[in-house]
Amino acid sequence: MPKDFRATTLERAIGRQLAGWRDERELSLTEAGQRVGFSSAKLSMMENAVQPSAPVDVMALGYVYKVPTPEWQAVVLRAQYAERARARSGGDGLNFDPAADFANLVFEATLLRVFTTDLVPAAFQLPGYTNAVLQDDDPVRTARLAMVREAWATRLTDRDPLAVRAVFPEAVLRQVIGGPRVMKAQLLHLMEVSEHETVTVRVVPRGAGAYPAMGSPFTLLGFPHRQHNDVAYLETFIKGEYVEEPGLTEQCAHRFASLQEMALGTGESLELIAEAAADL
Structure with a gap:
């Protein structure tokens, strides 16, 4: 995690989406973490946007939660955009509204x-x-x-x-x-x-x-x-x-x-x- 990480609104929306996926499947943080190989602390930090959600981690969660492919791919693209946006400015956040x-x-x-x-x-x-x-x-x-x-x-x-x-x-x-x-x-x-x-x-x-x-x-x-x-x-x-x-x-x-x-x-x-x- 960057030394003084400050989540953008796009990164927070990504975390909210990850939490929504887990809630839909009625999984606790511990249960979900065990399935994907994350600690419950890491998963909680991703969902609450107190650390960035790496695109590969979003992809892993989408696979484990059996999210429809187009849906998790869209969130992965947003995570990739958020990652790149930390090194530059501009863009439209992939239609983030x-x-x-x-x-x-x-x-x-x-x-x-x-x-x-x-x-x-x-x-x-x-x-x-x-x-x-x-x-x-x-x-x-x-x-x-x-x-x-x-x-x-x-x-x-x-x-x-x-x-x-x-x-x-x-x-x-x-x-x-x-x-x-x-x-x-x-x-x-x-x-x-x-x-x-x-x-x-x-x-x-x-x-x-x-x-x-x-x-x-x-x-x-x-x-x-x-x-x-x-x-x-x-x-x-x-x-x-x-x-x-x-x-x-x-x-x-x-x-x-x-x-x-x-x-x-x-x-x-x-x-x-x-x-x-x-x-x-």
């Missing part, structure tokens, strides 16, 4: 710092609100947003729950999406989730003027493993993108801190949300 993978990262994260510019954060959206945003014509994205909601809800009662720090401008509260009834339900839900001790919701008032990252929404994810750096997620209606270079994620963290300084406190933000709901 961050938008499809994002809910998995949310499930694994311990901290989300979310800045939105025109919508309620995905983790807190009600289905009616999401459907109104997407106008029922994007079932794939609708399903992905539902997975993000589910990931947050699942982690809410964990021993190590997912903390969410959300900041957005007041315009998010005033844009009546889906009509007054849908929007009021969404605002009341936002008030409800903000009562959780692991959630903070802060609003940038419309009188604040220009603010950092204006017009550029992003989510910054933090993780428990030392080998997993912070990851920024950016999305347009065309595609999603991960940003993993530490210097760039540090810029996101700095801008988020600046946004928090400009935003109202949690109590004042809650009052503003309640006021917007009462106006509907």
